[in-house]
Amino acid sequence: MGSPIIEVSGLTKVYGMGEAMVYALHGIELQVNAGEFVVIMGASGSGKSTLMNILGCLDRPTSGTYILDGEDVSQLSKNKLADVRNRKIGFVFQAYNLLQKMDAVKNVTLPMLYNTENHRTDADRYKAAVEALESVGLGSRIHHRPTEMSGGQQQRVSIARALVNHPAMILADEPTGNLDTHSGAEILDLFHQLHAQGGTIVMVTHDPEIGRHAQRIVTVSDGVVLSDEYNPERRVN
Numbered sequence: 146m147g148s149p150i151i152e153v154s155g156l157t158k159v160y161g162m163g164e165a166m167v168y169a170l171h172g173i174e175l176q177v178n179a180g181e182f183v184v185i186m187g188a189s190g191s192g193k194s195t196l197m198n199i200l201g202c203l204d205r206p207t208s209g210t211y212i213l214d215g216e217d218v219s220q221l222s223k224n225k226l227a228d229v230r231n232r233k234i235g236f237v238f239q240a241y242n243l244l245q246k247m248d249a250v251k252n253v254t255l256p257m258l259y260n261t262e263n264h265r266t267d268a269d270r271y272k273a274a275v276e277a278l279e280s281v282g283l284g285s286r287i288h289h290r291p292t293e294m295s296g297g298q299q300q301r302v303s304i305a306r307a308l309v310n311h312p313a314m315i316l317a318d319e320p321t322g323n324l325d326t327h328s329g330a331e332i333l334d335l336f337h338q339l340h341a342q343g344g345t346i347v348m349v350t351h352d353p354e355i356g357r358h359a360q361r362i363v364t365v366s367d368g369v370v371l372s373d374e375y376n377p378e379r380r381v382n
């Protein structure tokens with residue numbers, strides 16, 4: 146097993162106040178190690194998006210601890226959280242979230258511009274973006290805009306964007322939700338490839354068919370982890 150990437154303990158998230166108070170997370174316990182491919186499953190309203198937002202450093206917990214790649218991020222300021230997010234996490238969203246006016250290579254370059262730690266030249270950034278696009282099979286489409294690509298191709302651009310800063314983990318929220326079966330299968334193949342190369346992947350879904358692709362399935366219900374099991378259909382590393 147690799148070193149811990151996610152160490153979450155007693156995590157709670159409360160929305161609202163007084164009578165309108167909602168406990169979205171109720172004491173989550175979760176550890177994910179480097180090199181794991183984990184799916185977080187649960188019905189609508191179970192707390193998946195809330196958990197995903199906290200794991201992705203988009204939001205802070207109300208209480209409990211979250212140690213990300215050895216760094217306690219439980220109560221960081223918004224600016225510090227944004228910085229950690231940019232360095233450590235590659236996001237893949239259901240709706241791709243690409244900038245429509247920019248071509249593929251510019252979309253993939255963006256996370257490097259926000260990365261204040263390494264001072265790369267424009268030429269270095271361009272080269273890294275092209276390499277990331279080649280790694281997802283889009284070497285011949287680097288100057289296409291999102292409107293000139295299929296859904297599957299757009300999602301591959303977003304995966305290249307997620308990979309370009311070499312994150313500690315990929316967080317994917319229903320990454321095949323907008324795709325037809327064939328394109329969805331291609332995207333899942335790509336995740337398997339990243340996993341085989343040593344990548345750490347945490348994928349959120351409500352769809353058990355998608356869940357079957359992971360090595361480990363964590364089920365969330367009413368803001369707690371209901372079960373956490375290795376998938377017998379997948380070999381455990």
Ligand code: ADP
Binds near residue numbers: 193
């Ligand atoms: P899921 O992604 O599994 O559908 P969510 O994390 O979106 O679940 O929601 C968990 C619970 O928290 C739900 O009861 C939802 O209504 C509530 N909730 C989510 N976001 C907010 C918010 N911003 N304000 C108030 N309640 C919220």
Ligand code: MG
Binds near residue numbers: 193194195
């Ligand atoms: Mg949700």
